[in-house]
Amino acid sequence: MDDEPAENISGGESGGGDFARFDPSGSGTRAEAVVDRLGEMYWQKSYGGRDGFECLVRTILSQNTSDVASQPAHDALMDRYGGGGDLAGTLAGAVQPELAETISSAGLYNQKSERIIAIADLVLDEYGSTEAFDRFVREESPKTVRKTLLDMNGVGPKTADCVLLFAGGRGGVFPVDTHVHRIARRMGLARADTDHEGVREALESAVPAAKCGFGHTAMIQFGREYCSARKPACLEDPEACPLADRCEQVGVYPETGAVIDPAEAPRSSR
Structure with a gap:
């Protein structure tokens, strides 16, 4: 590592x-x-104040690796996919091998790219847009947000709590x-x-x-x-x-x- x-x-x-x-x-x-x-x-x-979906993606990239490895992967992902206005929509349509190559510095890139695409699909199906999901993270009860995040494949307690803290701005997390x-x-x-x-x-x-x-x-x-x-x-x-x-x-x-x-x-x- x-x-x-x-x-x-x-x-x-x-x-x-x-x-x-x-x-x-x-x-x-x-x-x-x-x-x-x-x-x-x-x-x-x-x-608090970070965009919920981007924070979720950022935390997934950080799993089982260091900031030194995950930060360049996040920056590369945002450079390639973050300019369209709806990050979840763009990532849901991403070609998995291309996304994996983009985030390769984070390690476990095949697994992480598959998770990110699947979660982006889920966000679009359930909320309709990245903006609506971000609003859900900010405004819904912490208990509900945490349960929703934990139900996503590849999201554990630490990832869910980081989204609640850094995006939701929830005290007590x-x-x-x-x-x-x-x-x-x-x-x-x-x-x-x-x-x-x-x-x-x-x-x-x-x-x-x-x-x-x-x-x-x-x-x-x-x-x-x-x-x-x-x-x-x-x-x-x-x-x-x-x-x-x-x-x-x-x-x-x-x-x-x-x-x-x-x-x-x-x-x-x-």
């Missing part, structure tokens, strides 16, 4: 969203205190990718043996709705810089991690240099 870029694609000054300021004092839960610290380290943002899943369990913010959905439920119940969006993007950034899967910063220097005082180090053993999945850690250390 290609190396990830230094900065999360949805963070920083040019990563979308609107900068917002949230008071970090008086955090009600440990998870909120962690998110507040991440916001001070990186950014505090409110998300905390998408869980591999970074968030690892960090939340390693820090003890969720059960060590819980799955992605369990982590999402734990974080969404413990973090105020307005903070979930930047909590997601900043936690990904923290995972890239400090809390990587194999070599977390605390492994060699306990003081190297800015969140050391908030972390239970589940599955991380600086005294031996061992790092294991939190689910495999002895229960006495959880």
Whole structure:
């Protein structure tokens, strides 16, 4: 897999969203205190406003790959298919091998191109146009939008939640990718043996709705810089991690240099 870029694609000054300021004092839960610290380290943002269907396509392209690989695929797709005014209509009529070639940098391009064409067909059948689908994502209840997205072939919880967050602008949505899943369990913010959905439920119940969006993007950034899967910063220097005082180090053993999945850690250390 290609190396990830230094900065999360949805963070920083040019990563979308609107900068917002949230008071970090008086955090009600440990998870909120962690998110507040991440916001001070990186950014505090409110998300929303992206076109729903394009966001869905963009997130499908990002599945099982990095921003370095998926962003050029998205740009190439939009250059080739995005100028007609109705993206779903254009992609529904795309020739699959040509679309696959266009998005080849994203990996799994045959599978992803087939999914994108099928979903574009479905969007046209159910909503009539890209604009109508975008409006559905923005205006319908989050529960209904999430269920609709999850019923689409190839759309999992993380993809659905990213569309709700970045396109729908829905507060209280905390998408869980591999970074968030690892960090939340390693820090003890969720059960060590819980799955992605369990982590999402734990974080969404413990973090105020307005903070979930930047909590997601900043936690990904923290995972890239400090809390990587194999070599977390605390492994060699306990003081190297800015969140050391908030972390239970589940599955991380600086005294031996061992790092294991939190689910495999002895229960006495959880």
